[in-house]
Amino acid sequence: MKSARRRMVVILYGKGGVGKTTVCSHLAAQYAAGGRKVLLLGCDPKTDTSTRFLSGKKPPTMLDMVEGRFGRRFSELLTRTPSGVDIMETGGPEPGVGCGGRGVATLCQFLEEHPRELASYDVVLFDVLGDLVCGGFVAPLRFGKGNCVFIISSEEPASLFAANNIARMTRRPYYDAAAVGGIIFNLRHNDAPQGHLASFAKKIGVAVVGSVPRDPLIMEAEERGLTVQAHAPSSKAARQFAVLAKAVEAACRSKRSAKAAPMGNDEFWAFVRQHRIASL
Numbered sequence: 263m264k265s266a267r268r269r270m271v272v273i274l275y276g277k278g279g280v281g282k283t284t285v286c287s288h289l290a291a292q293y294a295a296g297g298r299k300v301l302l303l304g305c306d307p308k309t310d311t312s313t314r315f316l317s318g319k320k321p322p323t324m325l326d327m328v329e330g331r332f333g334r335r336f337s338e339l340l341t342r343t344p345s346g347v348d349i350m351e352t353g354g355p356e357p358g359v360g361c362g363g364r365g366v367a368t369l370c371q372f373l374e375e376h377p378r379e380l381a382s383y384d385v386v387l388f389d390v391l392g393d394l395v396c397g398g399f400v401a402p403l404r405f406g407k408g409n410c411v412f413i414i415s416s417e418e419p420a421s422l423f424a425a426n427n428i429a430r431m432t433r434r435p436y437y438d439a440a441a442v443g444g445i446i447f448n449l450r451h452n453d454a455p456q457g458h459l460a461s462f463a464k465k466i467g468v469a470v471v472g473s474v475p476r477d478p479l480i481m482e483a484e485e486r487g488l489t490v491q492a493h494a495p496s497s498k499a500a501r502q503f504a505v506l507a508k509a510v511e512a513a514c515r516s517k518r519s520a521k522a523a524p525m526g527n528d529e530f531w532a533f534v535r536q537h538r539i540a541s542l
């Protein structure tokens with residue numbers, strides 16, 4: 263059994279569409295390729311965390327389990343993939359019925375019911391849905407020791423707003439255990455002004471862990487149901503994810519930005535105006 267100290271729990275939050283699933287999937291693939299035992303948890307009704315590992319085929323979901331389509335054994339929800347990444351997906355309720363956050367909380371409860379199986383993993387990654395909007399989405403923070411929050415943002419104001427909100431969430435007293443490993447910038451436009459990004463990270467007291475440029479190869483691989491490591495292993499994009507995986511691990515282990523210093527909303531918009539940050 264792996265000790266809790268060794269295990270790394272990476273929790274990615276960011277605005278909708280900013281690249282959480284992309285970054286999470288590629289980190290998972292990188293750690294698995296390095297011989298780690300990896301559990302990737304998709305917390306999104308789209309059930310797309312597994313897309314790049316199962317060529318788009320949909321795995322069983324937590325919702326299927328709750329609805330009684332199979333039992334509550336760990337192995338029944340788990341999907342093993344050829345890349346070595348093990349995956350679980352929450353799935354999601356019918357639109358207008360139920361609550362996505364509840365699905366995340368239910369998955370976390372399920373993991374807590376299986377401590378032995380969970381402890382067998384070296385790396386656990388949570389790909390959490392959308393902006394931080396409800397209590398259910400923060401359920402992964404319950405895993406305490408070894409967990410580390412990473413914020414993903416583009417260079418755009420709405421994405422930075424969500425990033426600041428996520429930093430605010432980590433300061434709530436009841437999530438005191440939540441260390442922020444740092445921020446990952448997943449660029450929407452490679453040629454957009456980026457001077458404000460380091461200032462933003464500094465302002466909210468988090469380290470910049472890495473930056474992922476926009477690269478059409480990432481979408482090309484996704485369309486084929488693959489990670490870039492599998493689709494184009496010697497590409498620049500694949501190398502960039504290898505670098506990012508190392509940086510995420512180093513940040514997770516060092517917890518150097520354990521306490522974020524987020525802005526209030528008015529201060530945030532003043533920052534946007536001061537730096538002339540615009541949506542493109």
Ligand SMILES: Nc1ncnc2c1ncn2[C@@H]1O[C@H](COP(=O)(O)OP(=O)(O)OP(=O)(O)O)[C@@H](O)[C@H]1O
Pocket residue numbers: 276277278279280281282283284285306391392448449474475476477478479480481484
């Ligand atoms: N750096 C990048 N270069 C090119 N395409 C990218 C990059 N990052 C993400 N994408 C593409 O952008 C789309 C959205 O990314 P992704 O699904 O990872 O976002 P998300 O934050 O998980 O979205 P959601 O909030 O809906 O879960 C995907 O089609 C993905 O392939």
Ligand SMILES: [Mg+2]
Pocket residue numbers: 282283284306310389391
């Ligand atoms: Mg996603």
